[in-house]
Amino acid sequence: MSQPESAPPAAADVVIVGGGIVGSATAYFLTCDPAMAGRVVVVERDPTYSRASTPRSAGSIRQQFSTPENIRMSQFGMAFLRDLDRHLGVDGDPVDVGFRENGYLFLATAGGVGVLEANHAVQTACNAAVELLDPAGLAARFPWLSTEGIAAGSFGTANEGWFDPHTLLMAFRRKARAQGAVYVADEVVAVERHGGRVTGVGLASGGRIACGTMVCAAGPNAGRVAALAGADLPVAHRKRFVYVFDCKDRFPAMPLVICPDGVWVRPEGAGYVCGTSPPEDADPDCEDLELDYAMFEEVVWPTIAERIPAFEAIKLTNAWAGHYDFNTVDHNGIIGPHPEVANLIFANGFSGHGLQQAPATGRAVSELILQGRFTTLDLSRFAYTRFAEGRLVRELNVV
Ligand SMILES: Cc1cc2nc3c(=O)[nH]c(=O)nc-3n(C[C@H](O)[C@H](O)[C@H](O)COP(=O)(O)OP(=O)(O)OC[C@H]3O[C@@H](n4cnc5c(N)ncnc54)[C@H](O)[C@@H]3O)c2cc1C
Incomplete structure (x- = not known):
């Protein structure tokens, strides 16, 4: 209460x-x-x-940022999450935020490899547990992933995931x-x-x-x-959508996958969630929470279905909108x-x-x-x- x-x-x-x-x-x-x-x-x-x-x-x-301070802030956030009962427990009640440490997987085409490698250097200098994988390495580790058009991926092997x-x-x-x-x-x-x-x-x-x-x-x-x-x-509002879907194929160990165009998808409970950020010129300052299903149909779903073929057959079950606290x-x-x-x-x-x-x-x-x-x-x-x-x-x- x-x-x-x-x-x-x-x-x-x-x-x-x-x-x-x-x-x-x-x-x-x-x-x-x-x-x-x-x-x-x-x-x-x-x-x-x-x-x-x-x-x-x-x-x-995640630890996979390009700015050392952001990496270190999230590393502290992770250490804090690992010890929640001690930090936030009241009257001995445990604090369970349901953390799942599945990692993030950033994918890049040939044009994006330079940035991926530069970020990797920053991340490893900060002791982040990240691994660069070539297409063969990606296919071996994530057999459900299509590596068509992908030149490399950066996978966070620890200290990345999601929670409530x-x-x-x-x-x-x-x-x-x-x-x-x-x-x-x-x-x-x-x-x-x-x-x-x-x-x-x-x-x-x-x-x-x-x-x-x-x-x-x-x-x-x-x-x-x-x-x-x-x-x-x-700082202004920028509306973002999270789409929730079911798929008969389950990949419980799947990381949060970020496709080269920024579309992301990850498991959530028995289903999955996904989303993307619109291009800057189509991203107005607005305060409403109205949903945009066209973005799912036209951008998000085609992208994740191309990258993870099992997602060609899915059922959208829910969606929500929220606002980023966006530094313009x-x-x-x-x-x-x-x-x-x-x-x-x-x-x-x-x-x-x-x-x-x-x-x-x-x-x-x-x-x-x-x-x-x-x-x-x-x-x-x-x-x-x-x-x-x-x-x-x-x-x-x-x-
Ligand atoms: C769809 C979506 C996905 C996201 N995913 C992630 C993610 O995966 N990982 C991550 O780290 N972050 C994520 N974020 C960003 C993250 O949610 C925000 O950066 C973070 O919650 C900001 O916290 P806050 O306390 O500053 O803002 P808020 O949670 O918005 O809290 C600000 C509070 O201020 C109150 N307030 C405002 N004005 C006044 C006033 N004048 N008087 C009194 N009260 C006032 C509001 O009512 C509000 O409760 C996501 C955001 C969205 C929308």
């Missing part, structure tokens, strides 16, 4: 706007730290999370509350600033919470929340303070990999608040200031 939400207090040391996986992981890490003596308040406008990114995610975690995102979110919330974080069901509609500081947030209910620090963890809505504070944040500039997280408003901290723009990065992000934000700097993983390249300074960090492996 979920606990009732609390009435807004008059003041908090830290107000976190948004109680999704990023806001809740931040609340958890802050309240874990003995240095945190003050009050942590999470303001979440929809405690059912009916439209939030987190429960609509595909729930996957909603269970993880609820576990973070429950533990953060058990450690003293207060969750308020309300919407932040105003941010008060005096000079270079945020002094409080205004709520849709009419209340106000004075704060020492504000964390923007509003997912796809982060651009709007930042604007309330007078800050320009390049370089598709990477934005983690750190506003340069002119030092007590406004961003944790946004994860562009399709925010679930797996939530533990590392929550830890990083709590370090910034409590220690004034990153003390474990240096994420300073993801600073908000990189846009103005022209130091973009472009992630190539956005799925």
